[in-house]
Amino acid sequence: MSVEVRVPTLGESVTEATVATWFKKPGDTVAVDEMLCELETDKVTVEVPSPAAGTLGEIVAAEGETVGVDALLATLSEGDAGSKAAPKAKEAAKGDDAASNPREEVSGEAVDVMVPTLGESVTEATVSTWFKKVGDTVAQDEMLCELETDKVSVEVPSPAAGVLSEILAEEGTTVEASAKLGVIGGASGAAASASASPSTSGAAAPAASKGSAEGKDVANAPSAEKLMADKGISADQVTGTGRDGRIMKEDVMKAAQAPAAQSSAPAPAAQAPRAPVAAEDESREERVKMTRLRQTIARRLKDAQNTAAILTTYNEVDMTEVMALRNEYKELFLKKHGVKLGFMSFFTKACVHALREVPEVNAEIDGTDIVYKNFVHMGIAAGTPQGLVVPVIRDVDQMSFADIEKAIGEKGARARDGKLSMAEMQGGTFTISNGGVYGSLMSSPILNPPQSGILGMHKIQDRPMAIGGEVKIRPMMYLALSYDHRIVDGKGAVTFLVRVKEALEDPRRLLMDL
Known part of the structure; x- marks a missing residue:
């Protein structure tokens, strides 16, 4: 075929x-x-x-x-399928008996399971979960395992139907792009793999325990082995934080960065990164390694604080008119467009309107240049079980209310399912973060570099307000704009928030472009 x-x-x-x-x-x-x-x-x-x-x-x-x-x-x-794999397998097994090599038994039908293309600038991933075990029968395109990168989770489908005869990268292992994860053999390979496993277990154990901590029968991450060789560090000098104590690349980097401290500092201090914990308290703790996505979120947020001159200005908006307009047209809107009318489309439209007047909030710094964007790619921050992600809706300034609501719904669903691609989270020029869905009344959002502005939405709460000399109860929301003071002055930031406030308190201004 x-x-x-x-x-x-x-x-x-x-x-x-x-x-x-x-x-x-x-x-x-x-x-x-x-x-x-x-x-x-x-x-x-x-x-x-x-x-x-x-x-x-x-x-x-x-x-x-x-x-x-x-x-x-x-x-x-x-x-x-297997013609190239067979010579490699034979060369690797040179001098060994064919019966002791499960790969050799199925070499005529073996198909390698490789790390898929991870995307631009992503060079490695961590094997988070294997859905199948050695000996399981799999169909073509059936999910075998899941990888975690510093941006997204990637599922790896089976390249062919057959039996999973080998797993070369266990859970917790860091693998490079195009690395081999496992091997799929034909139906006849299942028995060969199963029968060969006991006879090879003795030979496999030394290889698996190479460099492992405290003699555990676990394999260190390949990237960690390579880095230890480059740095001249032995495995007994590194404390493994991976599954079952296996050494990860980050562990080697940590050990390499402070050799002097390890040799000169007193032993208790070198072994204790925090204050001692009572034994009865330690037994009630659970230590879990951060996912790559969470590590990236932490690093990027800290980088934003270290790089940009972040300042936040606040205002409040009376949501009476928006809520009345939404209630009046929500059923007709749903019937015509097939999507619910929410508040996010109003805020998105209001931000686009304000960005036209204050373009520096939609710009970014590149060296000593300011890059102004004549378009708006809006990032909509979304909380997921894996962590915070920011899918981008492109050219939102050209979209209608219905188009915006559909795009937000589709991106949000893909974010919750972990299906967002890296391209869908790149290129944003401005971001909206809605902490109000979790009940937040006030917060100071952190910039999403290299953007220069982010709007924080919050909970709508009834409060007494002075209206025309009378005290009235109104649904109010606090707004927060965090901005990079290197490029956006206080006047521009305040003007932006006032324009958003005006557009939401009188939505007709959006139609009249006022």
């Missing part, structure tokens, strides 16, 4: 690329995810993996040709 090799998604605003190098020629046998060619764009270099195992047929786009997104690069004939 013929398989098409096409140009992958090249990234935000990139529409074409040039074929730089073909690593294979027609007639070559290739394995699934093996690199076929390299494309060059005006921003990055992109490698194109093989979508299936087989033989490379016709090369449609030769080196030097310019191709668009999803253009046809070549054709591939499926059918030689």
Whole structure:
């Protein structure tokens, strides 16, 4: 069966690329995810993996040709899935008995499970969960495991139907892009794998325990092994924080950064990163390693505080008119557009209106330059079980209320399901964060670099207000604008908030562009 090799998604605003190098020629046998060619764009270099195992047929786009997104690069004939894997397996097992090598038993039908393309600038991931175990039968495209990067979670489907005969990267292991995760054998490989496991367990144990802490039968992260070799650090000098005590890359970096402190500081201080805890209290604690996403959130928020001159200004808005307008038209809106009318579309429209008058809030600093954006890509912060993410709605200044509500609903659902791609979280020019859904009455949001402004929404609460010389109960909301004082002056920040307030208290101003 013929398989098409096409140009992958090249990234935000990139529409074409040039074929730089073909690593294979027609007639070559290739394995699934093996690199076929390299494309060059005006921003990055992109490698194109093989979508299936087989033989490379016709090369449609030769080196030097310019191709668009999803253009046809070549054709591939499926059918030689294991032909490249077999020589490698035999070479790796040189001198060993074939019966003691489960990979050798199924080499004719073995398909490697590789780390999929993780996206621009992402070079490694952590294996968070295996949904299958060795010996399980799997269907093609059935989910095998889940990887965590510092941006998103990535599910890895089975490249073929068969039996999971090997798991090469256990849970907690950090793997690099294009690394091998496991092996899928044919149906006949299940018995061979199962029978070979006991006979090889003795040989596998020393390899698995190489560099492990306290003699535990666990494998250190490959990136950690490489870094220990580069730094000249032995495993007994590193305290592993991974699953079952395995050493992770971060552990090696921590050990390498403070060699003097480890050698000169008193032993109790070197071993205790915090104050001592009573034994009875320690037994009631639970220590869990931060996910890569949570580590990235922590790092980016701290970087924002260290880099930008963050200042927050506040105002309050009377939500009476917006709530009345919403109540009057929500049923008709739902009937016509198929989506509920919420408050976020009003706030988004009000922010777009204010950004036109105060463009520096929608700009960013690049070195000694200020880059003004003549468009609005709105980030909508969303809380998920994995942590805070900010999907971006592009060109929101060109969208209607209905389009905005649909986009917010779709991005929010994808965020909660962990299905957002990195491209969907990049390129924002301004952000709205709604802490009111959790009951927050007041907060100071932190900037989402390299953006220069973020609006914080809060809980709507009835409060007594002086209206026309009389005290009346009104639904009020506090608004907070955090901004980068390096580029936005106090006057601009206050003007922005006043324009948002005016647009929400009299929504007709949005229609009249006032």
